[in-house]
Amino acid sequence: RRSRRGRQAVVSTQSTGEISEAYETLADDEKRQTFDKHGEEGVKKMSQGGGGQNFDPFANFFGHFGFGHQEQEKQERKGSDVVVDLVVTLEELYLGNFVTIQRNRPVYKESGGTRQCNCRMEMKTHMTGPGSFQMTQHRVCDQCPGLKLVTETEDLELEIEPGMVDGMVQKFSGKGEPHMEGEPGDLYFKVKTLKHPQFHRSGDDLYTNLTISLQEALVGFEMEIKHLDGHKVPVKREKVTWFGAVIMKKGEGMPNFENRNKLGNLYITFDVKFPRGELTAEEKDSVRSILKQASVQTVYNGL
Secondary structure (H helix, E strand, C coil): CCCCCCCEEEECCCCHHHHHHHHHHHHHHHHHHHHHHHHHHHHHHHHHHCCCCCCCHHHHHHHHHCCCCCCCCCCCCCCCCCEEEEEEEEHHHHHCCCEEEEEEEEEEEEEEEEEEEEHHHHHEEEEECEEEEEEEEEEEEEEEEEEEEEEEEEEEEEEEEEEEEECCCEEECCCCCCCCCEECCCCHHHEEEHHHHCCEEEEEEEEEEEEEEHHHHHHHHHEECCCCCEEEEEEEECCCCCCCCCECCCCCCEEECCCCCCCEEEEEEEEEECCCCCHHHHHHHHHHHHHHCCCCCCCCHHH
16 A cells, blocks of 8 residues: 655646657556656657666756655665763773673564555656646655564673773674664764773873872882782882982883784872971981082972
């Protein structure tokens, strides 16, 4: 069964020869069908043995009125894509991991009965008088099985590869939103890194801050930093360490996504914590005698 609604446009011929050709076209079922789809040029092409399947002379003329190209009406129908944040830790991006995500998604299932589907606009030509034709646009639909939305649960396996960065995606084709008359969309998981309490990532490099005492800043110190996989990174200073000083640990950064054997660097910025207590006059004299530092008081724009 088909349901139809119409909109009209009129095209007229003028000469006796054109009228004769028109009668001949309407009398021949094959020519009439070709004319309905491709117009007069299609019939001429058919008569010349070239067929009329790829030519539509009415496309430009009727395009602004919604008649359009038949090929345009057959554009691909697809459900919406779904993008989900894949929240991961910096440890997972350093070592890699496999995770299972449970996805509840809507899908169409047959429910019995029928429904209109594959609706499109078609042209039909009628002869209204000598040399006069009427072209009518009709909405035509097929009958398809009835559908209903149901929810299905499935487990999706994802691999978090070492070195992945924020914004990278993993695609699951056909796992997005459904479409009643087409294929479902796709599902994308986009990497998003949780904030880490100790390390900040930039590219393949890692950054961290280390607070030391004033005494350690002056006389030196030795310690270890626990890395993302648990191994220890030694930090040793024998010289004076000033506030804001930065040291680099080569190869202690993140693995490169393209080349796992290539590692970034770790940059450590030092903060110095000053004592809160008061010094006695004797202690102050001791500090002066040890440091032997003249006044360097300078006012300047530090920006």
